[in-house]
Each structure stands twice: as structure tokens, then as C-alpha cells.
Amino acid sequence: MQIALVSDSTSDIPPSIRKELGVRIVPLYVNFEGKVYKDWEEISPTDIFSRVKNGADLPATSQPSPQDFEAAFAEALDNGSDHVLSINISSKLSGTVQSARIAAENFPGKVTVFDSLAASAGIGMMVLRARELLDQGKGLEEVISELERIRDDHIIRFMVATLEYLRKNGRIGGAEAFLGNLLNIKPILTVKNGIVDGAGRARGEKRALKEMVKTFKEWSSGRERVRVFFLYTGAEAAVQNLKGEILALDGTEEVYTSEIGAVIASHVGPGIFGYYAYSL
Numbered sequence: 001m002q003i004a005l006v007s008d009s010t011s012d013i014p015p016s017i018r019k020e021l022g023v024r025i026v027p028l029y030v031n032f033e034g035k036v037y038k039d040w041e042e043i044s045p046t047d048i049f050s051r052v053k054n055g056a057d058l059p060a061t062s063q064p065s066p067q068d069f070e071a072a073f074a075e076a077l078d079n080g081s082d083h084v085l086s087i088n089i090s091s092k093l094s095g096t097v098q099s100a101r102i103a104a105e106n107f108p109g110k111v112t113v114f115d116s117l118a119a120s121a122g123i124g125m126m127v128l129r130a131r132e133l134l135d136q137g138k139g140l141e142e143v144i145s146e147l148e149r150i151r152d153d154h155i156i157r158f159m160v161a162t163l164e165y166l167r168k169n170g171r172i173g174g175a176e177a178f179l180g181n182l183l184n185i186k187p188i189l190t191v192k193n194g195i196v197d198g199a200g201r202a203r204g205e206k207r208a209l210k211e212m213v214k215t216f217k218e219w220s221s222g223r224e225r226v227r228v229f230f231l232y233t234g235a236e237a238a239v240q241n242l243k244g245e246i247l248a249l250d251g252t253e254e255v256y257t258s259e260i261g262a263v264i265a266s267h268v269g270p271g272i273f274g275y276y277a278y279s280l
Contacts, residue, residue, distance in 0.1 A: 004079075008089055010120060010261065027041055126151070160272050185201050224279075232272060
């Protein structure tokens with residue numbers, strides 16, 4: 001059975017790798033200053049950060065419509081695939097999975113929608129793993145089983161440079177944001193059970209980086225082979241330092257490093273860096 005892969009733009013898979021994988025990407029939308037833009041295609045995080053810095057309100061984001069997914073599914077099936085596997089952003093962070101499931105109803109028995117319970121590189125790593133297994137001749141059930149394993153057993157840590165975006169998005173209070181910025185407190189975040197959650201905090205970027213490396217070492221201890229996906233925006237030096245620490249550990253291998261797209265950036269702000277990883 002020929003299985004096509006579909007994902008959404010919050011997977012933040014670099015365009016060159018998307019092409020290699022042959023994955024169809026359905027974009028989410030950024031509603032900013034009275035206009036609607038397609039994530040990754042028509043707006044970048046730099047566009048958002050520069051305009052917010054100059055006084056613009058934070059953008060809103062929205063999921064693709066069922067019709068957007070229907071078009072992607074139809075194209076895949078029309079091009080010779082027997083089935084479509086759609087791997088999407090956590091249903092607890094976006095209505096994207098629901099849109100995909102509504103669209104799938106128009107293709108009975110031919111589309112499987114998988115809720116990654118992840119975001120950004122967490123989705124991307126599942127898409128790459130699915131492609132690898134399909135290329136090895138694995139069937140849909142085997143691929144889904146492996147994706148479920150990765151969904152249940154992985155690690156993510158990332159740091160944000162400013163608390164203002166989290167405050168404006170309602171994730172932390174104004175007083176906490178003010179005090180955190182005043183004391184240079186850097187929150188270390190994770191995605192737990194499909195939602196963004198706190199995983200610690202450190203005073204300053206260097207201490208945050210050390211804490212993220214320490215956590216990675218503890219998680220990876222005893223695992224023979226670990227694949228790591230790095231993510232960032234506006235923090236190239238920081239992510240390079242993080243990579244240097246992580247990839248010096250035995251058994252670790254970098255799959256790719258990617259900037260995050262405009263949708264994810266709208267919620268976490270500039271200066272983010274971190275990692276997703278799973279073991280084989």
C-alpha cells in the first residue's frame with residue numbers, strides 16, 4: 001500500500017527536507033494588523049517581532065479549514081497513493097487535528113489523522129520517522145505503533161528570552177512577567193500531555209542552557225542511540241552552544257536544526273532555543 005504523508009506548517013520542517021520527504025504541508029494562518037498570512041509561506045517570525053517591537057499588537061493565529069486539508073488529501077490520493085497519514089499539532093494547542101478529521105470523513109477508510117500531542121520539531125521528528133519506516137516497507141499499523149511510542153517517550157526543553165509574549169497570550173500573569181524580566185529569569189518550558197508547561201527556570205541564559213543539558217543527560221542515560229532536533233528563532237549563538245553540549249554526549253545524533261515558523265513564534269516570542277529528542 002502506497003501511503004502519502006501530510007502535516008501542517010507548525011511541524012517547522014525545513015523546506016529542503018519537506019521536499020526530500022515528499023510531505024504535503026497544510027499551512028496555519030497568522031492574523032496580523034488586519035491581514036491574514038499563511039504560516040511559513042507569507043510571513044516570518046522576523047516580520048512579527050519587528051512590527052510588535054514598533055507597537056503592533058500581537059497577531060492571532062488560526063487553524064487550517066477542513067477544505068484546506070481536503071485539498072491536500074485529494075491531491076495525494078489523486079497522485080497514486082492508496083492512503084494518507086496526516087500527522088498534526090497537538091489537539092490541545094490547536095483545532096488543526098479537528099479540521100483534518102472533518103476532511104478525512106470525505107475519504108472513508110483512506111485517511112488516518114494522528115494527533116502528535118506535540119508542536120514544532122516534535123511533529124517534524126514523527127513525520128521523518130514515519131517516512132523512514134514507510135521507505136523500509138512497514139505498514140500503517142507498524143508506523144502508528146512507533147509514532148505512539150515516540151509520543152509517549154521523548155524529551156523537549158526550550159527557553160524563551162522574554163516573558164512578554166507569554167504574558168500577552170495569558171500564560172503567565174503581569175506581575176510574574178514584570179518580576180521575571182526584572183530579575184532576568186528565563187523560563188524553561190516543555191510540552192506535557194499536549195500542552196505547554198513549565199519545566200524549570202534559571203537566572204540568565206547560560207544557567208538555563210546548563211539546566212537543559214543536565215536534564216537531557218539524565219533522560220538519555222542508558223539510551224544507546226538518541227536522535228535530536230534543535231529549534232530556535234533569533235538565538236543562533238545560543239542554539240549552537242546547546243548543540244555543542246548535547247552532541248558531545250555519546251550516542252546522540254543531530255537530525256536537523258530549524259527555525260520555528262510564524263505561528264509558533266507568535267505565542268512564544270523571539271530568542272527561543274531548545275530541543276526535541278527521542279531514542280531508537
